[in-house]
Amino acid sequence: MQVTAAMVKELREMTGAGMMDCKKALTEVDGDMDKAVEFLREKGLAGIEKKAGRIAAEGIVRNAVSEDLKSAVVVEVNAETDFVAKNEKFQSYVEEVAQQILNSDVKDVESFMEEKWALDPSMTVREKLASMISIIGENMNIRRFERMCVDEGFIASYIHGGGKIGVLVKVDSDVYNDDLMEMGRNICMQAAALKPQFCTSQEVPADFIEKETEILKAQIENDPKEASKPENVKAGIIKGRINKELKEICLLDQVYVKAEDGKQTVKQYIAETAKANGAKAAVSAFLRFETGEGLQKREEDFAAEVAKQMNK
Numbered sequence: 001m002q003v004t005a006a007m008v009k010e011l012r013e014m015t016g017a018g019m020m021d022c023k024k025a026l027t028e029v030d031g032d033m034d035k036a037v038e039f040l041r042e043k044g045l046a047g048i049e050k051k052a053g054r055i056a057a058e059g060i061v062r063n064a065v066s067e068d069l070k071s072a073v074v075v076e077v078n079a080e081t082d083f084v085a086k087n088e089k090f091q092s093y094v095e096e097v098a099q100q101i102l103n104s105d106v107k108d109v110e111s112f113m114e115e116k117w118a119l120d121p122s123m124t125v126r127e128k129l130a131s132m133i134s135i136i137g138e139n140m141n142i143r144r145f146e147r148m149c150v151d152e153g154f155i156a157s158y159i160h161g162g163g164k165i166g167v168l169v170k171v172d173s174d175v176y177n178d179d180l181m182e183m184g185r186n187i188c189m190q191a192a193a194l195k196p197q198f199c200t201s202q203e204v205p206a207d208f209i210e211k212e213t214e215i216l217k218a219q220i221e222n223d224p225k226e227a228s229k230p231e232n233v234k235a236g237i238i239k240g241r242i243n244k245e246l247k248e249i250c251l252l253d254q255v256y257v258k259a260e261d262g263k264q265t266v267k268q269y270i271a272e273t274a275k276a277n278g279a280k281a282a283v284s285a286f287l288r289f290e291t292g293e294g295l296q297k298r299e300e301d302f303a304a305e306v307a308k309q310m311n312k
Contacts, residue, residue, distance in 0.1 A: 001031035011036050058082045059143075060091060060163025061289045064098035069154035069176075073101045074166045074289050075145040080138040085163065085291075090140075093132050094163075100125070101145050109142055143295075146287050153281075156184025160192045167191045168287040175279035183273045183281075186258060187251070190266060191286050196251035199285055204246060216241055251286060 003026040011022040011033065017040050029035035059078035066072065075098040079085050096119060106112040117128040125142075133140050148155055153173040159166050167188040173180055190196075198204050216238045220226045226237065247253040252267040259269065266283075274281035 003027055003031055007031065007033070011040075058085045059140075059291050060085050060094055061159065061166030061291050062091075062094045062098040062163060063157045063159060063166050063168060064095075064102040065155055065157050065168075066102065070151075071102065071147065071149045072155045072157060072168050073098055073145050073147050074168050074287050075101060076143045076166075076289050076291060078141045078143050078292070078295070079136070080140075084136055084138050087136065090132075090136060091163070097125075097142060098145075101147075109144060112142070112145075144289070146289075148285065148287055154181070154184065156181065156188050158185055158188030158192060160189070164291050165192045166287075166289045169283055170285040171281060172284050173274070173279050173281040175274075175277050175281065177277060179273060179277050180279060180281060183270065184283075186256075187266060187270070187283055187286075190254065190257055191251055191288050193257060194248075194254055195288070195290075196254060196286070197249040199251050199283065201246045201250045201253060204250065209242065212242055212245065213238055252283065 003023060007026055008019055008022045011017070011026060012019055017025070021040065022036070025036040025039040026033075029039055058081055059076060061074060061076050063072060063074050075094065077090075077094045077097055079090060084090050100115070100118045101112060103118070104112065104115060106115060113124065113126040113129070115125050117123050117125050120128070123131070129140060129142060148168045148170055150170050150172065153171045154176055156169040156171055157167070158169075169184050169188050169191065171180065171184045171187075217234075220229075220234055220237065226234065229237075247255075247265075252265065252270075254266050255262065256264050256266045256269040264272075270281060270283055273279075
């Protein structure tokens, strides 16, 4: 039976599914409207479009690390409410997503969405997501992921706050033992807590330094006490302030949060641990994901959300 535009429109109005999904459903069932509705429901696609416009800025971050600790991924999956983010079914789904990405070679989210869902190859990742949206009742989104690999050494992993923050740290080392693993985890916690932007000062782009220099120049010129100072003194002030800022935003230059003297840097902590274990060790990269960073947040409060659900 030929599928017409009118049939697609009718099915879309009945289910709220996307036009292409409606066309596919009608084609699969030879134009039978009832079976097409059933097809969309089984795939979890019915009603999805109605949820698609909702803001999904909550959710969780999950890490997945290979058994040999040589490769890992950090993944963020969003939902609409923190309540759903704490749901066991949602959390299990995100863990499955992270594990599949770890075992895949996809480069971006869009490519991943077209893959077959590993736990049920009869559907794609996109269709599995649609099914979860239908089951959970909120808009959801696989927002982003990044990979990390190491040749010699291992990858340390840490999840903070039940999934609010996920950190991976690349430890290049010729020794692998409990002390080095603890060091890696401590540095993950450091990155989670102090939110560095770069691993080392060598990674800081020149345009970042230029921008900060211009801001500091303007601050000095607007300060009557500093504006009258000689140019070489002003230059020294700017250099000192930039160096101080770099120590705050570069992971290895930060003061190690567990340092007993309050002065030891992360780089010095790594060197101390390596020496104690007869190892050659260094941290060369990190990844830090924080749930919802850069996304618009819902402004409804939780009480209003509960009231809305109760009145349905």
